[in-house]
């Protein structure tokens with residue numbers, strides 16, 4: 062019930078400024094975000110690597126409205142690749158096309174993405190293009206599929222709540238494009254996305270099976286234990302080894318589950334967001350789990366009293 066209103070608030074820039082001014086730091090945002098700087102993220106990734114997991118670095122930012130900000134975001138990713146290489150980290154990066162200027166111009170975004178992919182290729186690294194709201198789905202897929210012909214080191218994210226995803230999974234598998242499968246974090250209308258959670262989960266399971274059978278190094282990204290179990294069972298039944306897919310989870314969520322999967326011999330990648338633009342990301346995490354909201358409100362009230 063709270064999901065749609067929280068996701069609505071996640072898009073309100075005025076509220077972003079208000080919340081950003083509160084000193085809502087360590088306890089809430091930094092439960093889900095590694096810190097403000099690349100140094101913070103590098104420290105988090107080193108710790109994750111030492112536990113046997115890999116990482117994907119997300120320098121927070123989306124819906125950038127000014128060209129200099131889009132160019133700066135691309136530069137930040139180049140710096141991230143340099144640090145990953147210099148420190149020998151086991152990490153790739155995740156980018157959002159609206160962070161690279163998709164709302165400003167497709168040409169600008171394409172040029173910046175190309176620069177990031179070129180550097181990633183030189184350093185033998187990989188770029189995952191996150192999936193945003195449905196107004197961007199087709200443009201994101203078109204750009205990634207076109208880029209993939211020249212840069213096989215890029216992959217995409219598909220969201221099981223969208224009706225179209227089954228067809229997109231088939232297309233990605235045929236083209237050898239690497240897919241991260243997620244349920245989907247945005248507020249979508251019923252003509253595009255399953256309104257019922259049980260249907261989203263069933264769609265996730267169908268897509269998971271197709272990806273395990275025919276995909277290229279698929280990533281099953283969920284904290285849903287039932288779907289994780291379904292993935293393990295399906296892989297076992299089809300003799301698909303743990304080297305053929307990976308589980309992905311978000312920084313700060315279900316670390317116990319990360320540890321368990323690692324102990325069982327599965328590959329685990331942790332998505333590590335960092336940076337000061339954490340407001341929309343935090344709101345999506347709150348929308349997923351209302352219990353997080355009470356934690357958030359409690360901290361906000363304590364701050365206002367202090």
Ligand SMILES: Cc1cc2nc3c(=O)[nH]c(=O)nc-3n(C[C@H](O)[C@H](O)[C@H](O)COP(=O)(O)OP(=O)(O)OC[C@H]3O[C@@H](n4cnc5c(N)ncnc54)[C@H](O)[C@@H]3O)c2cc1C
Pocket residue numbers: 190191192193218220243244245246247282283284285286309310311314315331332345346347349350353
């Ligand atoms: C690595 C990764 C990358 C992602 N990239 C994208 C992307 O590019 N585009 C996109 O739309 N979405 C993305 N998502 C988010 C995804 O779409 C879901 O919104 C999110 O993963 C929550 O769904 P769930 O699969 O964990 O299942 P749910 O059914 O929502 O949750 C299952 C269980 O997980 C735990 N859990 C879930 N969320 C939280 C939380 N916020 N806090 C605490 N516990 C929680 C709870 O125990 C819950 O019962 C990504 C998720 C992951 C893990």
